[in-house]
Amino acid sequence: MKILIVEDEAPLRASLLEYLRHDGYVCETAENYQQAHEKIKLYQYDCVLIDLTLPDGSGLDLVRTLKQENSVAGVVIISARGSLDDKVEGLELGADDYLQKPFHLAELNARLRSVLRRRQFQGQRHLAFRDLTVFPDQALVLVKDQPVTLTRKEYDLLLFLLANPNRLLTKESIAEHLWGDAADAADSFDFIYTHLKNLRKKLQELGADNYIRTMYGLGYKLETE
Amino acid sequence: MKLLTTTNRYYLALAAVLFLLGTGLLYVGIQRALAHEVDEQLQLYQSYLQRQLQHTHRLPAPVNPQELTVSSTPVATGLGDTVLLDPIEQTQVPFRQVTFRATVQGQPYWFTLRKSLIETEDVLEVVLAVMLAVMTLLFGSLVLLNRWLSRWLWAPFQYTLRALQGYQLQQPQPLLLPHTAIDEFSELNQAVTQLTQRLTADYQALKEFTENAAHETQTPLAIMQAKLEQLLQLPELPEAAASSVHALYRATIRLSRLHQALTLLSKIENRQFTGSRALQLQDLLREKLEQLQDFLEAKRIEPQLVLVAPVAVTMHPALADSLVGNLLQNAVKHNVPGGQLRIHLSPEALEVTNTGPILTTDPMLLLGRFRKHNAASDSPGLGLSIAQQICTYYGFQLSYSFSSVGSLHTLKVRF
Incomplete structure (x- = not known):
């Protein structure tokens, strides 16, 4: 690229x-x-x-x-x-x-x-990360070939993490990416945690454990291993 | 009052004074001229009579006693005025008379010659009638003339006025006005053209300044934010340093937000938002509520949306978005868990009511810049100022009221 x-x-x-x-x-x-x-x-x-x-x-x-x-x-x-x-x-x-x-x-x-x-041209239009495979066109997420049902926000959050693997994503950048100006309506960033917790749980249930690491109050990171 | 009506009033007042003065002068003048003429005639008659008496040595044949009386007893001689009764009209009629003494056949006689003067009232009547006729004629023609003038002569002025009424600061060109033959209008048009040229230039400069100021401030902020974000990515960054860097990073974001809000405010103030279109407010409300869904759920708030009738407003889409967004975000942010959120939309007003903290100050004060209920809050406190500025821009009225019953805050936009 x-x-x-x-x-x-x-x-x-x-x-x-x-x-x-x-x-x-x-x-x-x-x-x-x-x-x-x-x-x-x-x-x-x-x-x-x-x-x-x-x-x-x-x-x-x-x-x-x-x-x-x-x-x-x-x-x-x-x-x-x-x-x-x-x-x-x-x-x-x-x-x-x-x-x-x-x-x-x-x-x-x-x-x-x-x-x-x-x-990009037709062909492999999917993202692969460890046991995760995402087909953005169909909004389909597979963990070890098993489909996962995610809410809209959980899916967007996962894509945002996948775009920046092994990097710290600050809560501020997540809030802005997912909610834009509407994030002003929140009095804290706790709402991000709710969505992240659910996403983690859904991935964990299918065996994708410890993918998302919490970085001491700063934000989250998608771990490559 | 119209300029012509006002001038006409002054003309009328002046003409009335002149008319009174003229009538008086004319009356006195005519009277004098007539009296003089009568005196001359009487004297002429007197000399004629005297010559005749010397010639004939006889008393003249009796005539109308009003015109000539002959007395054998002495009467004061010379010119004088007298009043006699007119037997037909039964009125007192003024006469001018001259008395002289003459000797006929050795006998002294006093001759009195008289001539009737035209009655004062008659003279006055004629004078008044003539003056009034002249006045009426004068005024009639003046009104007609003015009507013509206002239609033809004032046309360039009316044109300039209409052009000014339709003038919008946002239009990029200065006002171009046609040339007129009248110096005053020509000068006016020139002044107006120059004024709009200056306004356009000032407006452009202001617009560029706002944009440049935004650019010049946001660029260093972008550098700061990027560098701090990279610092945070360093794996070897100690935890203690990380929290400081994070605080800096947050402060940078906050500063940038603040600056964006202030830029938006000055843009609205400078009327840099052109291109309004009709927007369905209820659709916008639904869309914004949808965006706030996560935050509503987090606080267990069930919004109640009451739509009396569909409401279309003509606004710039970005400003409509900002207005509705700010009102709803404010109502969610300051709400309590499990609180209420009521949105009432009618063709007259949009009302947003929410449960919130008890307010001890005047709620209208919270519409001011940098005013916030919770001073420690991270937000710059400009949301409601922006909402108010947008309302002012479109001629809406924004009011904030607080009811201690249920601790309800209501923001109302009256269209």
């Missing part, structure tokens, strides 16, 4: 690079419009992360260029401008997703995976 990161802020670019490389992606970076433009003209990427406000141009023009070239690359826009117009315009131009800064790296990773999954 080859990914181009277009971001002018060096520290953020470094964080994105490190996070995505850790996940096994082949990453390249561009720090301005000119560099990015050259790279998308020269090379093929599976996905391009584009910051909208670049010092020498607009990220929206990069999206336009990609679409004109009939590029197969997925496009995820990351922008600090909370303007609704930008979001609408970006998505209308053909971007696959739009993420507003600041974002959780885990959230970006989950969105990226979902974009890549949607862009």
Whole structure:
């Protein structure tokens, strides 16, 4: 998987690079419009992360260029401008997703995976993790080939964990991923625990034990072993 | 009152004063001119009579006694006024007379010549009639002229007025007004065009500033959040440090949320949300309740949704979402386990009632910025301010009331 990161802020670019490389992606970076433009003209990427406000141009023009070239690359826009117009315009131009800064790296990773999954050709459209197999198209989850019935939230939670294996998922990022703004209605993050406990129990019943580890008050982690 | 009506009133007042003055002057003037003429005629008649007497040495043949009386007893000579009875009309009629002494055949005689003056009332009547006719004519034509003026001459002004009434700050172009031949309107149009140009420029600058401010603040926050998230991923991070990093991470998220809320508030204040459309409020309520399902269940709250009639509001979708979302989230967040949540929607108002903590302060104060019931709460306390700002933007009224019976909090949006 080859990914181009277009971001002018060096520290953020470094964080994105490190996070995505850790996940096994082949990453390249561009720090301005000119560099990015050259790279998308020269090379093929599976996905391009584009910051909208670049010092020498607009990220929206990069999206336009990609679409004109009939590029197969997925496009995820990351922008600090909370303007609704930008979001609408970006998505209308053909971007696959739009993420507003600041974002959780885990959230970006989950969105990226979902974009890549949607862009991949027919074939093995499933996720495998230890004894777990998930067919996202049918929302089907198998543990050791046995189907598990999960609620909507439990399923979303599992997918979020699967997108970020062996990484700490903070309660804040889980709450935002699963509930968005509605999470403001809660006075604590206890509600996440309820859903996680049920998910754990359902997996455990079919023999997938100790998959999700609690990280001392910070969040949860999907253990690779 | 219309400008023309006002000017007409002043014209009328001035004309009335001038009319009175003119009538008086005209009356006095006519009287004087007539008196002068009569005196001249009497003197002419006198000299004629004197010459005739010298010539004939006889008394003239008797004529109308009102015009000439001859007396053999002395009478005061010279010009004078007198009043005689008109036997036909039975009224006192003013006369001008001249008396002189002449000797006829050695006998002295006093001759009095008289001439009737036109009656004062008659003169006054004529003068008044003429003046009134002139006045009426003047006013009639003035009204007609004004009507014509207001229709044709004031047309550019009416056009400018209508253009200003329809002017919206959000429109990107300044108001372009046609050229007119009248200097005043031309100046007005120029001033209006300049004003709207300035407004448009200011509005654009403000909009850009808000967006840039958001960008410039959110970028460092994004860096902080990403770096802290990466720090938390380090397996070798000691537990004590982890809790500090986590606290920092949470604070960063909180700051970012706060900033987003403030940006939203200033965007609403600057009227940067254009593109309203009709939205079915009951659908939005159901959708939002669905999103809050997990939190409702966690608190064992059974929401009661009462829909009197379907309600369509014309709003920007993002603002409608924010308004309904904030009201419902507020009602869930501050609710007690097993509490009540009642939503009542009618064409007049949307009411959200929930059980909550006992309130000792004025509930309306909680609509202010950074006001929150529980000061230790993590939320920035801007949810209800945003709701209120949205209500103000659309001309709705948001009110907050608290009833100690059952400790019920009610937020009401009156459309």
